[in-house]
Amino acid sequence: QVQLQESGPGLVKPSETLSLTCTVSGGSINTYYWSWIRQPPGKGLEWIGYIYYTGSTSYNPSLQGRVTISVDRSQNQFSLNLTSVTAADTAVYYCAKAGRRFFDWYDPWGQGTLVTVSS
Amino acid sequence: DILLTQSPSSLSASVGDRVTITCRASQTITMGTETYLNWYQQKPGRAPKVLISGAINLQNGVPSRFSGSGSGRDFTLTISSLQPEDFATYYCQQSYTTPRTFGQGTRVDIK
Helix, strand or coil: CCEEEEECCCEECCCCCEEEEEEEECCCCCCCEEEEEEECCCCCCEEEEEEECCCCEEECHHHCCCEEEEEECCCCEEEEEECCCCHHHCEEEEEEECCCCCCCCCCCECCCEEEEECC | CCCEEEECCEEEECCCCCEEEEEEECCCCEECCEECEEEEEECCCCCCEEEEECCCEECCCCCCCEEEEEECCEEEEEECCCCHHHCCEEEEEECCCCCCEECCCEEEEEC
16 A cells, blocks of 8 residues: 655745655555645645656646656655745645546545745 | 635534535536546545545545535535544545646534
8 A cells, every 4th residue: 555755844944945755655656646735724735746657747837937846766756846935835745646547636645744934 | 727616615514414515617627428526535634535536436445425426517525424523624626637726625513
């Protein structure tokens, strides 16, 4: 059974880069879509983007080109970089697995990691 | 972007009540015979968990009191008899196109 675990700093300074890694266990990162989704405190869910195991990506235009998602198949991990962060980027960040198809749903999710942007 | 509008935003209900949550999409998310609308349950401090995919398909391990319906732009999540463990926030999500979008959520509280 696939499990996901997010890791990375819990505090990032404004204007710096937020970097998180999602480690996949219990299965291979190959042949699936992998996403990042975030949730500001007390608010709803926002899709950040996905990476397919081949390396192809899609990002939310609302993040205005600040996002990069990459995959390391040798480590069974994928990562998120979000540049030029502001307080508005404070959120719980989740990694999630979709299926083999572009249209598939998210299951499972990581437990989430809170990232606070503050000086 | 496809906007998903859930209603109500919150509701109070008692154990045993029948609960219905609706989700309306700003454009159709049905293509041919498939509909790309998913429902998630989120409890405080926890990650969302998928309940229903493709508008009507109950995920493995999800109690049969949960059901989904709809196609095109209008969708419904129904809990036939609310149980104590069902008090949570529910989100719809479209997987028809990118960017993926979620409804704003419906919080189900104890009356």
